[in-house]
Every structure is written in C-alpha cells, then in structure tokens.
Amino acid sequence: MTSPEMTVGDLIDLLSGCDQDAPVRQAMNPFFPMAHRLAQVVQSVDEAGRSVVYLAEGRDADEQLGYLPPEAAVALTWQGPVQAPPRRPRRIAGGN
Template identity: 75%
Template sequence: MEHTEMTVGDLIDLLSACDRGAPVRLAMNPFFPMAHRLTQVVQADDGRGQPVVYLAEGQDPDSQLGPVPPEVAVALTWQGPVQAPPRRARRTARRADGQ
C-alpha cells in the first residue's frame, strides 16, 4: 500500500477554510495527545532531490501548550467519544442504631 503524504497545496486548501487570524497548533502523539505552538516553516531537500516542507515548533520552553482538547483528539480519531457513565440511585446511609 502506497503512503500518500499531504502536499503544500493540500495544506493551503485545508487552511483556506479557516480563520486567517487563528493561531496554528500542531497536535502530536496520538497516545498522549499534546498541542505545540508552530513557529517555523522550512523547505529543504529530502536527500533524493525532492523538496519537502517542515512545520516545526520553536525552542521556547512554552512551545508545548499541554494536552489537546478532547474534541480535537476525537476529531483526529486518536480517541473515541467518551460518555459519562449512567447515574445510579444513591445509597442512603444507615444510622448506627439500625434505623
């Protein structure tokens, strides 16, 4: 099975539907989803003469922002939707004299 990578054109098409003033975040690691602040875009050669673009977080210690919101992890299919367990009837406490 051939792996298809997202191209710069694909990224531009997807970003064109977004608010131009919104900050950009990287969602990393589906098993421990964290958000990172995007600070750099670098184009380089992939070693075979083909251009490749890298999106990177900065070296600032505040570049990692913490866990991604649960709805983002669900939208990325990294986590399934979680529903609260059904409520059970509350138990009543018994008095020490058995009443």
C-alpha cells in the same frame, strides 16, 4: 489528496476554510496527544532531491502547550468519544 503525503497545496486547501485569525498548533503523538505551538516554516530538500516543507515548533519551553483537547483527539481519531458513566439513583440518608 492523491499522494500518501499531504502537499503544501493540500494544506492550503484545508486551511482556506479556517478562521484566518486562529492560531496554528501542531498535534503530536497519538498515544499521548499533546498540542504544540508552531514557530517556523522551513523549506528543504529530502534525500531524493525533492522539495519538502517542515512545520516546526520553537525552542522555548512554552512551545508545548499541554494536552490536546479531547474533542481534537476524537476528531483526529486518536481517541474514541468518551461518555459520562450512567448516573446511579441517589441513596436516601439513613435509609436504603
């Protein structure tokens, strides 16, 4: 990407390597990562007269799908990888 904003061409390039049958979801809010179902693509014009494309979720209550999977949040660098705590040795019943 050469501009600070992703362009439609950038998005097409990134999507070209993906499974074309996979559903498209939108990841929102890095501090409380949630997954949303996309319902619309709308082209409009911004305040400077430039063409802008919006990806939007629908109006239905089930468009927010819940928490973003941890591996997606890690890949987006919204979270660090979480490792399981080290296991402690098991205690023996009736003993030490």
